[in-house]
Every structure is written in C-alpha cells, then in structure tokens.
Amino acid sequence: MTLIKPSKRHFTVNGTEFVAARERVGLTQTQFGKLCGWGKSCQCHLEQPGDHEITSDTANKIIGVVSGKG
Numbered sequence: 001m002t003l004i005k006p007s008k009r010h011f012t013v014n015g016t017e018f019v020a021a022r023e024r025v026g027l028t029q030t031q032f033g034k035l036c037g038w039g040k041s042c043q044c045h046l047e048q049p050g051d052h053e054i055t056s057d058t059a060n061k062i063i064g065v066v067s068g069k070g
Contacts, residue, residue, distance in 0.1 A: 002014065002017065002065075003018060003021050003048060003062075003066070004019075004021050004059050004062065004063065006046050009053075010054060010055055010056065011053070011054050011055070011056060011059040012051040012052060012053055012054065013046055013051070013052050013058075013059070013062060014051050014052075014059040015047045015048045015050055015051075015052060016049050016050075018046055018047050018062070019047045019061075021066045022047070022066075024066075025065065025066060025068070027065075029043040029044060029047065030043070032065060035061075035065045036061040036062065036065055037052070037061065038056075043069050
C-alpha cells in the first residue's frame, strides 16, 4: 500500500499507512503534527482508517517529516 498517492484534484493519504510511517520515525501524534504545523486533532483525523484527500502542501509536509527533512 502507498502512503500518499495523487487523486484527481489533490492527493490522498491512507490513514493506516500514515500511522505506520509515523511510528517508524518514532514520533507521537502530537510531535508529528507540531512538525507539520497542525494539532493533534488534525493528525488523529488523518490517521483514521481509509483514504483522506489532502492538498499538495500537506502531502509535502508529511513527506518532509517522514523522510527526516521536516
């Protein structure tokens, strides 16, 4: 499964894959959200099972943190 993939207008993030990626980098929801510039409630929403539509800016923030460049 892919963490982030393009959709027709934006990108989608898979919640289950997002949890796994966050855990691989050893961050809590609060820590990850802070690095991306949003709160724990937004982080929790994005980590719910299923695909969630996100903007390219949000996708870039997630990729930056997961890759250690955030």
